[in-house]
Amino acid sequence: MIKQITQIVSWLCLIVLVVPSVLFLTGKLQSLDQVKLVMLITTVVWFVSAPLWMWKEKNQ
Amino acid sequence: MAKFANIADPWMVLVFLVFGLIGLKQFINVTNTEITSFGDIWTLAKTQIWKGGEPLPGQVKFTFWHVTFFAWFCNMAMHVGMSDLSVFRFAKRSWYAVASGAGMYVGHFMAWLCASILYAYQLHLDPTDTNVLPGPLAYRAAGLTGLLCVIIAGWTTANPTIYRAGLAFQAVAPKWSRFTVTLITGAIATIAGMFPAIAMKLLGFVAFYGMLLMPMGAVIFVDFWLIKKFGLQSNYAQISKKRFNLAAGLTWFITLGACWWLVWTGRIEIYFVSLPGWFFAAALYIVLSFLYQKKLKAN
Numbered sequence: 001m002i003k004q005i006t007q008i009v010s011w012l013c014l015i016v017l018v019v020p021s022v023l024f025l026t027g028k029l030q031s032l033d034q035v036k037l038v039m040l041i042t043t044v045v046w047f048v049s050a051p052l053w054m055w056k057e058k059n060q
Numbered sequence: 061m062a063k064f065a066n067i068a069d070p071w072m073v074l075v076f077l078v079f080g081l082i083g084l085k086q087f088i089n090v091t092n093t094e095i096t097s098f099g100d101i102w103t104l105a106k107t108q109i110w111k112g113g114e115p116l117p118g119q120v121k122f123t124f125w126h127v128t129f130f131a132w133f134c135n136m137a138m139h140v141g142m143s144d145l146s147v148f149r150f151a152k153r154s155w156y157a158v159a160s161g162a163g164m165y166v167g168h169f170m171a172w173l174c175a176s177i178l179y180a181y182q183l184h185l186d187p188t189d190t191n192v193l194p195g196p197l198a199y200r201a202a203g204l205t206g207l208l209c210v211i212i213a214g215w216t217t218a219n220p221t222i223y224r225a226g227l228a229f230q231a232v233a234p235k236w237s238r239f240t241v242t243l244i245t246g247a248i249a250t251i252a253g254m255f256p257a258i259a260m261k262l263l264g265f266v267a268f269y270g271m272l273l274m275p276m277g278a279v280i281f282v283d284f285w286l287i288k289k290f291g292l293q294s295n296y297a298q299i300s301k302k303r304f305n306l307a308a309g310l311t312w313f314i315t316l317g318a319c320w321w322l323v324w325t326g327r328i329e330i331y332f333v334s335l336p337g338w339f340f341a342a343a344l345y346i347v348l349s350f351l352y353q354k355k356l357k358a359n
Contacts, residue, residue, distance in 0.1 A: 017074050021081040032082065036203030039078065043071065043205045050067045 003053045010049040013042040065216040072216070073166050075202060075209040080174030082201045086181050109180045116190055120263075120329070129331050131168035134266045136334050138221075139164070141273025142280045146224045167217075192260070222246045267330045274334045275315035278341035279308045286342075292349050307348035315341040 020038045023029035088095060093104050115121045122130075138144045139160045148157060178197040182189055198206030226242035233241070252258050287294050297305035319337045322328045 014070060014074055017071070018078060018081075021078040021085075025081045025085045027085075033203075035082065036205065039075070039202055039205040043075075043208065046071050047067065050071075051063075054067055055063055 003056065006049045006052040010046055010053070013046040013049065017042040017046070062219070065219060068212045068216055072209055072213055073170075075205060076166070076171040076174050076213075079198065079201050079206065080170070080177055083174065083177035083181050086201070087177065087184070090181070090184060108184065109177055120331075126329075126331055127172075129335070130263070130267075131164065131172065133270060133331070133334055134168070134263075135160075135164065136270030136277075137266070137273040140334070140338060141270060141277040143224050143273060145280075146227055147220050171213075218246075218249065222249060225249075264330065267334075271319055271330065271334045271337065272316065274319075274338055275312045275341040276308075278315075278338050279311055279345050282342050282345050283308075287346065287349060290346055290350070292346075292353055296349070296353055305352075307345060307352040310348050311341050311345040314344060 017039055020029055020035040024032065024035050029035065084101075087093070087104060087108055091104065091108055093100065093108075095101060095104070120126070133140070144157075144160060151157070175194070175197070178201055179192065182197060182200075194210045195207055198210045200206075202209070222242055222245050225245045226238060229241040229245060230236060230238055283294050283296075293299060296307070297303070315337055318340065319333045322333055323330045
């Protein structure tokens with residue numbers, strides 16, 4: 001169950017990592033600083049959540 | 061290191077993509093271009109981003125073909141020169157080799173396109189700022205995430221090469237542990253990379269070391285896949301208990317000599333010489349093996 005949650009969280013992170021830049025490109029988001037902030041947050045969450053299931057899978 | 065690279069990989073690819081998206085938008089903003097169709101983006105790309113120009117002093121003018129050849133062959137030492145085998149020996153399935161191809165497309169097409177947008181944007185803002193500094197470029201586009209991406213991309217790209225170089229040094233000094241030689245190799249490479257005089261020569265250097273290993277890649281390919289079809293023996297040195305396969309050695313030296321002569325005399329640029337060189341080495345190895353194996357069998 002925990003593994004599934006961390007999987008979902010980490011995959012969501014990758015999606016959210018890209019979405020702000022797409023919105024920025026289309027003009028729906030004006031502030032580049034906001035894009036950078038969201039990217040930084042998703043990066044941190046990705047690097048915390050991904051090892052919880054990726055490294056576990058490798059060890060199995 | 062490999063475990064960390066697995067985690068960094070999907071994230072890194074997407075950050076590279078983001079570089080391109082943000083860079084494109086910055087170009088649209090700074091040129092006040094109105095985008096209503098894909099044609100507008102194409103015009104922007106042709107007139108503002110990839111509009112050509114004179115190369116920096118001391119650098120070769122890169123054409124479309126330079127980029128294409130370089131994208132495929134700048135990692136020639138690994139993928140064609142077969143030094144990838146040092147890592148792929150652990151592969152559980154043969155199709156794991158597609159990782160090389162996939163990495164080339166993402167790293168040498170998508171990432172280069174995105175990086176070139178960022179550099180073109182820098183030049184657009186200040187034509188005199190010709191510094192090729194990935195850190196500031198990435199930081200301007202994607203902040204700390206971009207900076208982190210540059211560091212991690214450099215590190216994860218270098219890891220397998222440092223490992224391979226470590227293995228090579230270990231072959232010279234077998235008593236040293238793999239950990240020690242890898243650490244020393246990494247330290248030397250890191251210090252060397254800190255000097256722009258070396259780092260800025262990277263293009264020519266990777267073309268050179270790709271050329272250096274290319275003939276041996278052809279020898280390995282022919283020896284494994286083709287040589288039996290010509291009625292010749294594979295792994296001949298091992299089977300005939302020789303310490304040196306003269307056919308392989310001569311193929312290496314003659315091919316290198318021929319390639320070097322072509323480059324030295326200006327008949328062909330170093331970026332293009334290795335592709336025909338590979339076919340030359342493959343044919344030469346077959347011919348020399350005919351002569352060499354026949355001679356040893358006669359003795």
